[in-house]
Amino acid sequence: MKIEQIYTGCLAHGAYYIVSENEAAIIDPLRETLPYIERLQKDGVTLKYIFETHFHADFVSGHLDLSKKTGAAIVYGPTAEPDFEAIIAEDNQLFEVGKIKIKVLHTPGHTMESSTFLLIDESGKETAIFSGDTLFLGDVGRPDLAQKAAHMTQEELAGLLYDSLQSKIIPLADDITVYPAHGAGSACGKNMQKETVDTLGNQKKTNYALKQPDKESFVREVLDGLSAPPQYFGMNVAMNKGGYESFENVLQKGKNPLSPSEFEATAEDSGALILDTRSAAEFYKGFIPNSINIGLKGDFAPWVGAMIVDVKQPILLICDDGTEEEVITRLSRVGFDHVLGFLEGGFDSWKNSGKETDTIHxxxxxxxxxxxxxxxxxxxxxxxxxxxxxxxxxxxxxxxxxxxxxxxxxxxxxxxxxxxxxxxxxxxxxxxxxxxxxxxxxxxxxxxxxxxxxxxxxxxxxxxxxxx
Structure with missing residues (x-):
C-alpha cells in the first residue's frame, strides 16, 4: 500500500493518491489531471475510484476530467446531488481498492454531503482518515458556507458538525493518521496548523474544536471570528456540482499570444480585465493603465478569487516570459476559465511600442x-x-x-x-x-x-x- 499526499502550497490544498496491488484511488484531485495520469502510468495501476469529500468551494476539482480520461467512478457521500453520473455512497459503505478498503463516514456540518474516508489496510486495521473539510489540523471546517443550500443557519450546521465529530471521528483510535484537504493559509478555516499530516490522538489534545466541553461551547468557538468567505466560493461549488469545460480547452484558448495592438483592441472590444502577474517590484515601475497587479509568486489564485468578483470575467494577461501556462493553470484551479490571451513579449513589448504606461508611487x-x-x-x-x-x-x-x-x-x-x-x-x-x-x-x-x-x-x- 502507498499513500502520497500531493500538496499544492498556493491553495493550501492536499490531494491524495493511494495504491494497493494494481489499483488506485485519488481523493480530492486538483483541476489539472496530468500529474495524476503520470503517477498511474509510472506505477502501472488502474484508477478505480475518485473520492470527493464534498462539493469544494475554494477550488475546482479535477474529478470530471479525470473520470473521463480513466473511466474511474466518482464517489460522493450521502445526500450529494451532482449533475453528472456518480456513486452516491451510503454511510459506512465500503469500497475495495486492491487489498485495502475505504469506508465512507458521513460527517455533515461543513456541508451536508461532507464525508470522511476511513482507510482500512490489508490486515484489516483502521489506518488513516481523509477528512476533507470536516477536520483540519488545529481546526474544523467552517459551517457558514452551506447555509443557503442546506436551508439551515450556521449555528445549526455547526451543531451538526459537532455531532459528526463526536459520533464518527473522536471514537476512532488515537494512532490513526489524519490527512486533511487543507492546511494553513486556506480560507476554509481560521486556525490551521502549519503541518499537513498528524495523528488523531494529537489532534484530540491540541485542536481547540475537539476539546470543547459541550455542543454550545463548540458552536460558539467555531463560529467566533469567521471572516466573510471569498465571493468566488459559491461559483466554484456550482462548477464542481454542475460541471465545467475541460482544462485542456481552457489552457488552449488562454495560450493566445497577442501583439500590443491586438491586446489593446481585444481589451477595448471585450471589456476584459487586464491582470498583471509580475512582481510588485516590477509592476510599480511601469504598467498598462487600469491593469490590476496580483503577483504569480504569492497566494495568486486565492487573491484572484477574492479580488475579481465573477469567475466568468474575461481576462487578459501580462506575464513574465514563460509563465503564461502556469498563470492560466492557476487561474483555472479557482474557476477563472475565460482568459482571452496574453501580451506577447510581456510589458516590455507594450512599452517599446510607445503606448501609454502608468506607475505607482x-x-x-x-x-x-x-x-x-x-x-x-x-x-x-x-x-x-x-x-x-x-x-x-x-x-x-x-x-x-x-x-x-x-x-x-x-x-x-x-x-x-x-x-x-x-x-x-x-x-x-x-x-x-x-x-x-x-x-x-x-x-x-x-x-x-x-x-x-x-x-x-x-x-x-x-x-x-x-x-x-
Missing part, C-alpha cells in the same frame, strides 16, 4: 519614517489579526479582502500611505485604487516587516470605530 520604509507625522493618514491592508498584533500608531485598519467596501471612503484630495506586511497585498490594493482614479498615495516597499525596523511609532491599541 512607491517609497522606502526610510522615506516613510522621514515623512511620517502625527497627522499622517496610514492605511494598513493586512488582516485584522496582523493589525491587532502591532501596527503604526493611528493607522486605519482596512483589510485588502474588504477593499470594495472601503475604497470609496478615501478622499483623493488627501494624501495617504498604504502598506501590508511585505508589499504583495499593498500593491494589489494600490493597483485597484489607481484603476479607480484614487492616486494620491504612497505605497511602502517592504510593508510593516520593514517599517518595524524604523522609529515610526507603533502600538497594539485597536480603535474599532476609526473611519477614513
Amino acid at each position: 512607491r517609497i522606502s520604509p526610510e522615506e516613510f519614517a522621514e515623512k511620517f507625522a502625527a497627522d499622517s493618514k496610514v492605511v494598513d491592508v493586512r488582516k485584522e489579526s496582523e493589525y491587532e498584533a502591532e501596527h503604526v500608531n493611528d493607522a486605519f485598519r482596512r483589510p485588502l479582502a474588504e477593499i470594495n467596501s472601503w475604497a470609496g471612503m478615501l478622499d483623493n484630495d488627501e494624501h495617504f500611505f498604504i502598506h501590508c506586511a511585505g508589499g504583495y497585498r499593498s500593491m494589489i490594493a494600490a493597483s485597484i485604487l489607481n484603476a479607480r482614479g484614487i492616486r494620491n498615495f504612497s505605497e511602502i516597499e517592504g510593508g510593516f516587516n520593514k517599517i518595524k525596523e524604523t522609529d515610526v511609532p507603533k502600538s497594539n491599541f485597536v480603535c474599532q470605530s476609526k473611519t477614513l
Whole structure:
C-alpha cells in the first residue's frame, strides 16, 4: 500500500493518491489531471475510484476530467446531488481498492454531503482518515458556507458538525493518521496548523474544536471570528456540482499570444480585465493603465478569487516570459476559465511600442519614517489579526479582502500611505485604487516587516470605530 499526499502550497490544498496491488484511488484531485495520469502510468495501476469529500468551494476539482480520461467512478457521500453520473455512497459503505478498503463516514456540518474516508489496510486495521473539510489540523471546517443550500443557519450546521465529530471521528483510535484537504493559509478555516499530516490522538489534545466541553461551547468557538468567505466560493461549488469545460480547452484558448495592438483592441472590444502577474517590484515601475497587479509568486489564485468578483470575467494577461501556462493553470484551479490571451513579449513589448504606461508611487520604509507625522493618514491592508498584533500608531485598519467596501471612503484630495506586511497585498490594493482614479498615495516597499525596523511609532491599541 502507498499513500502520497500531493500538496499544492498556493491553495493550501492536499490531494491524495493511494495504491494497493494494481489499483488506485485519488481523493480530492486538483483541476489539472496530468500529474495524476503520470503517477498511474509510472506505477502501472488502474484508477478505480475518485473520492470527493464534498462539493469544494475554494477550488475546482479535477474529478470530471479525470473520470473521463480513466473511466474511474466518482464517489460522493450521502445526500450529494451532482449533475453528472456518480456513486452516491451510503454511510459506512465500503469500497475495495486492491487489498485495502475505504469506508465512507458521513460527517455533515461543513456541508451536508461532507464525508470522511476511513482507510482500512490489508490486515484489516483502521489506518488513516481523509477528512476533507470536516477536520483540519488545529481546526474544523467552517459551517457558514452551506447555509443557503442546506436551508439551515450556521449555528445549526455547526451543531451538526459537532455531532459528526463526536459520533464518527473522536471514537476512532488515537494512532490513526489524519490527512486533511487543507492546511494553513486556506480560507476554509481560521486556525490551521502549519503541518499537513498528524495523528488523531494529537489532534484530540491540541485542536481547540475537539476539546470543547459541550455542543454550545463548540458552536460558539467555531463560529467566533469567521471572516466573510471569498465571493468566488459559491461559483466554484456550482462548477464542481454542475460541471465545467475541460482544462485542456481552457489552457488552449488562454495560450493566445497577442501583439500590443491586438491586446489593446481585444481589451477595448471585450471589456476584459487586464491582470498583471509580475512582481510588485516590477509592476510599480511601469504598467498598462487600469491593469490590476496580483503577483504569480504569492497566494495568486486565492487573491484572484477574492479580488475579481465573477469567475466568468474575461481576462487578459501580462506575464513574465514563460509563465503564461502556469498563470492560466492557476487561474483555472479557482474557476477563472475565460482568459482571452496574453501580451506577447510581456510589458516590455507594450512599452517599446510607445503606448501609454502608468506607475505607482512607491517609497522606502526610510522615506516613510522621514515623512511620517502625527497627522499622517496610514492605511494598513493586512488582516485584522496582523493589525491587532502591532501596527503604526493611528493607522486605519482596512483589510485588502474588504477593499470594495472601503475604497470609496478615501478622499483623493488627501494624501495617504498604504502598506501590508511585505508589499504583495499593498500593491494589489494600490493597483485597484489607481484603476479607480484614487492616486494620491504612497505605497511602502517592504510593508510593516520593514517599517518595524524604523522609529515610526507603533502600538497594539485597536480603535474599532476609526473611519477614513
